[in-house]
Amino acid sequence: MSGSGLRGLLGRGLRQRAKRVLGPLLRRRAPRRVDLPLSLWRLERDAAGGLRLDGVELASLLDRFGSPLHLVDAARLAGNAERFTARPPGASRACEVYSSYKTNPVPGVLRELHARGIGAEVVSPYELWLALRLGVDPAAIVYNGPAKSEASLAEAVGRGIGLVNVNARTEIAPLAALARRLGRRVRTGVRVVIPGGWGGQFGERIDTGAALRAYEEARACPELEVVAVHAHSGSEIATRAGLDGFLDGVLAFADSLRQRLRLEVQILDLGGSLACPTVSRIPERAQQMAVTFGCEPVPRPPEAVLSIDAYVARVAERIEGHCAARGIPPPRVFLEPGRALTGNAQMLLSRVVQVRDPDDAGMTWAVLDAGINVAETVRGTFHQLFPVVEPPGAPRRLHRLTGPSCMQGDLLYPAWELPALSVGDAVAIMDAGAYFVPFSTDFSFPRPPVVMLAGGVVRPLRHGEAFEDLVALDEGLGRSGAAGGAAS
Amino acid sequence: MSGSGLRGLLGRGLRQRAKRVLGPLLRRRAPRRVDLPLSLWRLERDAAGGLRLDGVELASLLDRFGSPLHLVDAARLAGNAERFTARPPGASRACEVYSSYKTNPVPGVLRELHARGIGAEVVSPYELWLALRLGVDPAAIVYNGPAKSEASLAEAVGRGIGLVNVNARTEIAPLAALARRLGRRVRTGVRVVIPGGWGGQFGERIDTGAALRAYEEARACPELEVVAVHAHSGSEIATRAGLDGFLDGVLAFADSLRQRLRLEVQILDLGGSLACPTVSRIPERAQQMAVTFGCEPVPRPPEAVLSIDAYVARVAERIEGHCAARGIPPPRVFLEPGRALTGNAQMLLSRVVQVRDPDDAGMTWAVLDAGINVAETVRGTFHQLFPVVEPPGAPRRLHRLTGPSCMQGDLLYPAWELPALSVGDAVAIMDAGAYFVPFSTDFSFPRPPVVMLAGGVVRPLRHGEAFEDLVALDEGLGRSGAAGGAAS
Numbered sequence: 001m002s003g004s005g006l007r008g009l010l011g012r013g014l015r016q017r018a019k020r021v022l023g024p025l026l027r028r029r030a031p032r033r034v035d036l037p038l039s040l041w042r043l044e045r046d047a048a049g050g051l052r053l054d055g056v057e058l059a060s061l062l063d064r065f066g067s068p069l070h071l072v073d074a075a076r077l078a079g080n081a082e083r084f085t086a087r088p089p090g091a092s093r094a095c096e097v098y099s100s101y102k103t104n105p106v107p108g109v110l111r112e113l114h115a116r117g118i119g120a121e122v123v124s125p126y127e128l129w130l131a132l133r134l135g136v137d138p139a140a141i142v143y144n145g146p147a148k149s150e151a152s153l154a155e156a157v158g159r160g161i162g163l164v165n166v167n168a169r170t171e172i173a174p175l176a177a178l179a180r181r182l183g184r185r186v187r188t189g190v191r192v193v194i195p196g197g198w199g200g201q202f203g204e205r206i207d208t209g210a211a212l213r214a215y216e217e218a219r220a221c222p223e224l225e226v227v228a229v230h231a232h233s234g235s236e237i238a239t240r241a242g243l244d245g246f247l248d249g250v251l252a253f254a255d256s257l258r259q260r261l262r263l264e265v266q267i268l269d270l271g272g273s274l275a276c277p278t279v280s281r282i283p284e285r286a287q288q289m290a291v292t293f294g295c296e297p298v299p300r301p302p303e304a305v306l307s308i309d310a311y312v313a314r315v316a317e318r319i320e321g322h323c324a325a326r327g328i329p330p331p332r333v334f335l336e337p338g339r340a341l342t343g344n345a346q347m348l349l350s351r352v353v354q355v356r357d358p359d360d361a362g363m364t365w366a367v368l369d370a371g372i373n374v375a376e377t378v379r380g381t382f383h384q385l386f387p388v389v390e391p392p393g394a395p396r397r398l399h400r401l402t403g404p405s406c407m408q409g410d411l412l413y414p415a416w417e418l419p420a421l422s423v424g425d426a427v428a429i430m431d432a433g434a435y436f437v438p439f440s441t442d443f444s445f446p447r448p449p450v451v452m453l454a455g456g457v458v459r460p461l462r463h464g465e466a467f468e469d470l471v472a473l474d475e476g477l478g479r480s481g482a483a484g485g486a487a488s
Numbered sequence: 489m490s491g492s493g494l495r496g497l498l499g500r501g502l503r504q505r506a507k508r509v510l511g512p513l514l515r516r517r518a519p520r521r522v523d524l525p526l527s528l529w530r531l532e533r534d535a536a537g538g539l540r541l542d543g544v545e546l547a548s549l550l551d552r553f554g555s556p557l558h559l560v561d562a563a564r565l566a567g568n569a570e571r572f573t574a575r576p577p578g579a580s581r582a583c584e585v586y587s588s589y590k591t592n593p594v595p596g597v598l599r600e601l602h603a604r605g606i607g608a609e610v611v612s613p614y615e616l617w618l619a620l621r622l623g624v625d626p627a628a629i630v631y632n633g634p635a636k637s638e639a640s641l642a643e644a645v646g647r648g649i650g651l652v653n654v655n656a657r658t659e660i661a662p663l664a665a666l667a668r669r670l671g672r673r674v675r676t677g678v679r680v681v682i683p684g685g686w687g688g689q690f691g692e693r694i695d696t697g698a699a700l701r702a703y704e705e706a707r708a709c710p711e712l713e714v715v716a717v718h719a720h721s722g723s724e725i726a727t728r729a730g731l732d733g734f735l736d737g738v739l740a741f742a743d744s745l746r747q748r749l750r751l752e753v754q755i756l757d758l759g760g761s762l763a764c765p766t767v768s769r770i771p772e773r774a775q776q777m778a779v780t781f782g783c784e785p786v787p788r789p790p791e792a793v794l795s796i797d798a799y800v801a802r803v804a805e806r807i808e809g810h811c812a813a814r815g816i817p818p819p820r821v822f823l824e825p826g827r828a829l830t831g832n833a834q835m836l837l838s839r840v841v842q843v844r845d846p847d848d849a850g851m852t853w854a855v856l857d858a859g860i861n862v863a864e865t866v867r868g869t870f871h872q873l874f875p876v877v878e879p880p881g882a883p884r885r886l887h888r889l890t891g892p893s894c895m896q897g898d899l900l901y902p903a904w905e906l907p908a909l910s911v912g913d914a915v916a917i918m919d920a921g922a923y924f925v926p927f928s929t930d931f932s933f934p935r936p937p938v939v940m941l942a943g944g945v946v947r948p949l950r951h952g953e954a955f956e957d958l959v960a961l962d963e964g965l966g967r968s969g970a971a972g973g974a975a976s
Contacts, residue, residue, distance in 0.1 A: 405633075
């Protein structure tokens with residue numbers, strides 16, 4: 001054994017001993033995690049400890065559709081949609097809402113939202129295609145992002161899309177040229193970055209004057225009907241103060257457009273960024289304590305997060321107040337919610353496929369059939385986890401839950417107390433409606449089905465992938481049935 | 489604006505000024521990145537600056553197959569396979585090699601490897617199915633991992649699989665029961681964790697005695713033919729010292745199996761973990777310097793990494809020497825290479841879809857059509873990037889390269905000098921043959937095609953996804969053509 005290898009061994013041995021001794025001490029001293037209330041997700045436990053939604057036993061869904069399984073709660077989805085689209089008390093009108101397709105692109109979910117008057121916010125040629133395929137009125141589509149292809153823009157403009165927000169100044173001239181060729185005018189906005197906000201690859205900065213110059217350039221193009229200011233907060237909006245700071249930046253810029261360019265903005269497109277109340281980033285230190293010592297991470301209190309109702313009410317209040325003070329009519333307000341709209345309306349059910357002997361720190365490692373392949377966002381983010389069946393009075397013990405893949409990093413829950421798990425037991429990972437499905441991979445396992453529960457009735461939205469589906473596009477194996485011949 | 493918002497603004501403003509001033513200073517002082525030699529990938533530049541592989545202009549492949557595009561270099565793949573399977577000078581025999589399916593599951597790639605005498609290392613029911621579908625002799629399949637289903641084990645055992653490595657003690661009794669039901673004996677190994685090594689959800693630890701107990705338990709099952717010790721290093725093997733330390737741990741355990749259980753191990757299965765010489769983790773500080781100040785990350789020198797030849801030679805030398813000293817016949821040696829086998833035999837070509845005005849720190853942001861959706865592993869890992877065309881003498885400037893998605897984190901190259909990019913220009917991301925395809929998602933964009941270049945001839949291996957493919961399993965849209973009716 002080499003010197004460095006020996007040092008490595010010693011270091012590792014000492015670290016392991018420290019973990020064994022310190023872990024229980026630290027766990028006793030750390031703030032104790034308490035399960036968030038089942039009612040936040042409309043869940044109940046029956047007398048046998050089985051988790052139910054609208055009276056339907058979740059365990060029965062796994063039996064029927066297999067595991068893992070995405071389950072959409074139609075009532076919660078509809079409720080979120082209604083809250084976003086409601087006219088707040090005292091406001092002159094409601095916000096206009098466009099679902100962030102990238103956050104949850106499952107057609108069955110999108111249809112439910114569209115049926116409730118929500119439009120489509122798309123950021124790629126595929127998402128534009130999907131919105132049109134789902135029958136969304138082109139006027140109810142907003143096309144954003146830094147990667148709009150010319151062909152997709154031609155389609156969008158040709159069909160009279162509601163709004164195109166350019167991501168950067170350099171997008172303006174090509175868009176105008178395209179519109180000229182098509183003989184159309186395009187309703188256009190520019191994505192801007194408020195002072196102090198994060199921009200990166202997105203938007204033109206207000207503080208450097210770049211945003212104003214972009215508006216000047218866009219207004220000089222007769223093919224562009226410049227109607228909107230588009231902004232995202234860039235970081236999560238969880239509090240009224242955070243929202244106010246963001247709105248201040250947007251409203252001040254609308255004022256300067258009016259004052260300096262005599263441009264009366266018709267639309268304020270405020271993007272997304274509203275938090276899902278029951279999801280929070282686990283601070284790095286808490287994550288380390290969980291991984292190293294088995295201290296359970298504690299969530300941000302859901303009641304500390306701005307609700308959808310409070311969010312839309314505050315948006316209306318601030319914007320209408322701002323305009324009333326200036327004697328101008330309030331603009332239309334567009335919202336592009338993602339995680340706040342769909343996040344808590346979906347859960348991921350998963351079965352245990354392996355349970356190991358407790359390790360020498362007393363932790364039980366269990367392997368789920370859902371891991372980073374379908375729940376990548378759970379790493380480093382608090383998502384409430386419930387046992388699908390928890391017999392009354394069953395003692396809990398500390399588990400580490402990993403995914404099924406052969407990859408060290410496939411560790412979803414480094415520390416979580418649960419009744420002793422056995423192979424075949426199931427858990428429910430909550431708030432799986434944002435960035436779970438679109439971030440899913442085929443890493444060693446096919447992607448699972450999505451079903452929706454509505455009024456006690458379950459119907460499939462998306463079927464799970466069969467093994468054959470994973471090679472459907474491969475030469476010699478796929479649906480084409482081609483013999484794999486050379487095509488050069 | 490709230491107080492905390494104001495502080496945030498101030499802080500942000502100061503930070504931005506610091507970046508503008510410090511960035512150029514730090515960049516001048518930092519170690520300078522130099523492109524790794526094109527020849528490491530058998531690439532050449534023609535007189536016009538076009539990148540060519542086997543005489544084929546890469547730009548022409550993008551024109552023909554679209555962008556982004558995975559390009560497999562058949563010669564390099566074959567060369568890597570031959571090096572792994574070659575009998576090292578002085579060794580009595582070659583290692584037996586099993587391709588890690590999870591690392592690169594493209595059937596066209598796997599077929600090339602199987603045609604060169606390489607078997608299949610599978611870690612899921614899907615991967616087992618794929619190996620059998622590709623016609624791999626069941627005796628040339630090793631089944632690993634913590635998530636083997638009972639049905640897949642029954643298939644594997646029934647067809648006479650070469651080796652099943654149990655991941656944990658708790659897997660032993662169910663495997664024996666299955667074999668008993670099927671009336672078969674199963675060639676079995678146990679995954680172990682060498683002292684000081686990392687285990688996590690994988691393997692039984694040697695240092696606690698758990699590994700030895702697992703072998704005792706397995707040997708007590710008449711249905712299990714205990715033939716193998718299975719171990720992974722748990723961390724990347726990049727040096728001879730690292731390899732030696734790992735082999736020491738494995739050989740010492742084989743000795744104790746012989747001494748304490750009188751078990752003569754027939755097979756040492758050494759797993760994977762050999763590094764790809766041109767890929768290295770970017771240290772956290774270097775990554776921060778790149779993101780904050782535009783300092784280009786510098787790679788680990790490829791020559792500092794154990795080559796495939798040196799690796800297999802050292803494995804044979806140490807194992808045969810160890811056994812000769814004890815007067816015992818050397819065991820068969822199984823290898824399960826992943827990144828070292830396929831990593832550098834594939835590249836990802838991608839076009840620029842948006843270029844922004846230089847920011848106030850002088851960096852040019854460019855948006856690629858490949859991002860975290862298809863190249864997630866590039867974040868935090870050094871992957872050489874080449875412009876697909878670089879006109880001779882063209883000056884370089886500092887770029888930030890992002891992917892196409894609407895997500896802040898879609899930043900692939902925070903700092904990389906390139907000739908000034910325009911929309912439509914292309915880059916080649918090297919070493920895309922490991923964990924690119926299996927980690928790919930449908931996040932806003934369909935997954936790209938994979939083509940193989942062999943002897944100057946290009947042929948498709950996997951077709952790119954069409955928009956329709958992304959909804960093929962959705963009710964009311966998919967291939968089934970079903971009207972989306974309820975199925976409850």
